Amino acid sequence: MTTIDRRQLLRGAAVSAVAAAVAPAALATSAAAAGRGGALGPAGPLDGRPFPEYDYTRANKLPREMTGYWEKTFDVGGVTRTAKAYISPETPIRSYYTVIAVPDGVDTGDFLRRSGWRDVADEREEGLFVLEPGAGGWGDAAAELAYVEAAMGFYESNRYFSIFGEHYLAGYGAGAPALEAWAVAHPLRVIGQVYLDSPGLPADYLGAHAGIEFDGTTAPTYTTVVFPDGFDLIRHDEVVLPTWYVNPGATAAASLAYWKVANDVAGHGERDGTLGTVFRQRHTSGRWMTSHAGPISQVAVRPRPLEHAEPHTTDRVVAFLTRYTRYENFFAYGNQLYERADYKRLGVEVRTMTVEGQLREYLVHVPRSARRIWRGKAPVVFVWPGNSQTDKVFMDAAQWWDVAEREGCVVVIVCEQYSNTSISVSHRDSNAFFRQLRDLMIREYPVDPARFYSTGQSAGSGVTQNFAIAFPAYFAAVASTSFTVAPDAAGTVTLDGVAYPASHRPIPNYQIYGYGDLGFLEGGLWDDIDNRLDGWARYHLAANGLTLADVDTVDGVLDGWHDRYQTWTWHAAGTTVPVLKLTKNNYRSHNTTPEETPLLWDFLRHYSLEPGAGGGVRYYSPSGFRRVDDRVRLEG
Known part of the structure; x- marks a missing residue:
């Protein structure tokens, strides 16, 4: 372990x-x-x-x-x-x-x-x-x-x-x-x-x-996951599912x-005045669905009606039920059980504002740890959910609130607007929405504008990555999952239906994608497939004055549950400062998984962007700005 x-x-x-x-x-x-x-x-x-x-x-x-x-x-x-x-x-x-x-x-x-x-x-x-x-x-x-x-x-x-x-x-x-x-x-x-x-x-x-x-079967538009030889597939009776039997x-x-087998519970139960006898998931449990949250599942049996x-x-x-949430209802190896966000306990604000004539919702979570850690200058992560994922869906699906509680960062989750039906949503007016949210956060919350970051999943990653190319001065760094973009033949990217020229300026950038992800993310950077993943890498490597060959290791570094993460990193020329990073999750499809959220934050937290000529001056802090004397200036 x-x-x-x-x-x-x-x-x-x-x-x-x-x-x-x-x-x-x-x-x-x-x-x-x-x-x-x-x-x-x-x-x-x-x-x-x-x-x-x-x-x-x-x-x-x-x-x-x-x-x-x-x-x-x-x-x-x-x-x-x-x-x-x-x-x-x-x-x-x-x-x-x-x-x-x-x-x-x-x-x-x-x-x-x-x-x-x-x-x-x-x-x-x-x-x-x-x-x-x-x-x-x-x-x-x-x-x-x-x-x-x-x-x-x-x-x-x-x-x-x-x-x-x-x-x-x-x-x-x-x-x-x-x-x-x-x-x-x-x-x-x-x-x-x-x-x-x-x-x-x-x-x-x-x-x-x-x-x-x-x-390894995924949705029809995704890539089938091929498992290595000797890999143990998950069985139905290995899916943890909290269960309470009354009388x-x-x-x-x-x-x-x-259900005791499925939840991998301990042999002896504990008495509870409401639930009866509670059999808790073993602390040494190896179930996939709790690889991130830990052994939180249980089976309870109450003999009295x-x-x-x-x-x-x-x-x-x-x-009993609402203690839990989970996400990814199709691909077992990305499915996770975890704690559901309690808005009242956490102090999550559900707010609205008018954007381009449309009433829009967004969530703001200022953890109590923000003041203790950052003393009125908290970093802010702007979160763009995937297509059809509302702010409330993504609050639980990505577990950004949990990272915020530990790290003191403020989280702002954007809600999309009605799309192809009256009961679904998609991104719209993202540029205008962000500008208004940025100004509101500076005006109303104790935050550090030099440490504004952007993240997102799928279509929300598309928003983040378009910002990185067209408006790199918006954020100190970006890190997102399962969607990459690159300038088209005309040298532009399209956001909200508007074409913007690529800035060709560097911005620290991290992308995570799945083996079984969208078709245009199939494979990797060293194969014969040339797709959007390769285009994304070419653009950002060039903006940093780097080439594919400047990677830390061609084989990637393995880490995580069952070595699911394979990561490649490029550093600023002549330094140990990472400026571009790519991770392939070998055991997930397209949907987000909360285990990736701490990885995104661990990349973002090291960067700041101070006002200055040419889009500002970027800094890298090995301590994530916990120390005042360790930041170094990034050139370009």
């Missing part, structure tokens, strides 16, 4: 302690909300309903016409089945949702009201998707498979509302096995699960899925055994 691996495990234990301390506050907050609302009334039909219109008055919110209580029908083998959706009034685009399988014999709207689920959704600004039994009640998991797949297929991809992409699951009574069966078949898409009074799943169903392996039935033993339609019960279910 490397030093960084041990550090991650220790950090994971600390996260567990923090989450445990936060849970009571979450319970109190949720309980305060319970019982406020009246009856939901009949659900509006989604069948045949026109798709919602754009609503530009609501920055990063689902169109107002889509908030409320809805019903969707499905033809399952000639039988009509239904599911319900509840969208709270302030639900953002790509919000978190809890998928609920209600018990037999209840009216769904009444259950959501009496149990407090509707009030929880309103307070948390989230959504609910509810699976319902057929006319004769819930069948067993196998009988319900076609219905659940049809309902979940609609929920995961429709034109009425959009979702985070990873789900919380809560199953009650006879409805629980059908939901659990879906989780077993699709574990990468589930953040956490709670089952109350469930009989569990049969051992043969669990056994049929346990050994299924995740290969399990006598037949639930196989389910409990399955909890009343289903009781807000107190819902509070506890919500507290």
Whole structure:
């Protein structure tokens, strides 16, 4: 085990302690909300309903016409089945949702009201998707498979509302096995699960899925990952998935055994007054999905029942589930479980401003450590999410808040604007947005304008890399993931539909990409493929007066979990100062993974840009400006 691996495990234990301390506050907050609302009334039909219109008055919110209580029908083998959706009034685009399988014999709207689920959704600004039994009640998991797949297929991809992409699951009574069966078949898409009074799943169903392996297949437009000889593929029963069983039935033993194996828990549980017996992930666990956060997963078993339609019960279910988040729902080797950002505890501000006539949202996180470390001159990282990733999605997906807490940097996450549909977003007016945000940060926050940095993922990396070429004086350094750009034949780059000439001036730059990334990032810099990755390197090497041959080592330096990172570095001529850096993550597809965020920060933190002629004067500090006497001037 490397030093960084041990550090991650220790950090994971600390996260567990923090989450445990936060849970009571979450319970109190949720309980305060319970019982406020009246009856939901009949659900509006989604069948045949026109798709919602754009609503530009609501920055990063689902169109107002889509908030409320809805019903969707499905033809399952000639039988009509239904599911319900509840969208709270302030639900953002790509919000978190809890998928609920209600018990037999209840009216769904009444259950959501009496149990407090509707009030929880309103307070948390989230959504609910509810699976319902057929006319004769819930069948067993196998009988319900076609219905659940049809309902979940609609929920995961429709034109009425959009979702985070990873789900919380809560199953009650006879409805629980059908939901659990879906989780077993699709574990990468589930953040956490709670089952109350469930009989569990049969051992043969669990056994049929346990050994299924995740290969290197990526999305159709991405590059297939080829693993080295002897590589151990991840199995379904090796995907950590926090699980809480409340009053399990006598037949639930196989389910409990399955999830204990999947979560790699310790043999002996610990008593908890709410959860029952808690089996925590082993501190020496080697599970891929917690390689960054450390062993934070768990399986809890409470032998005593909890009343289903009781807000107190819902509070506890919500507290267990929302301790966690995860990202990457397709490619197993980039999928990660980690702690969800608590905006109230962290002091995250959700703000809006008008940009080019459009109301836009953004997040500002000023960690308490900023003042202690930087004494009123904190560095700022401007974060540009990937296409369709809102500021709130990227807050959790990239875990920049966690880096900020440790390092004292201020994080500003940009939210995109409506794009090809009324429930999705993409980048627009980025240049104008940044200029306004830059001025606001200088005017309203205790920051150091000489240490403004830019980062982003995918399309957000495209924004960052365009800035680096056209406007290198905006930032002291840039570091981004999974999208590179270079000037076109006319010597320009295009941002917001406007062509800007390349400056041909150097700026410290770091790019991370995946083996299974976008097609134009396939391969590396020393192969026969000439693509955007090569064009990016050629431009920035030339701007620094370097060539490809000036690299530290052609083979790259291996590091990280299972040596997943292969890194090449170029230094300013005659110095040890890195000015261009490239890392290939050999075990991920296109989507971001939070383990890369500290790597980006560790590059950015060493640079500053003081005002001066010709775009300013850059400095490099080996200590990241923790010492006042170690900075050196960069030429050019």
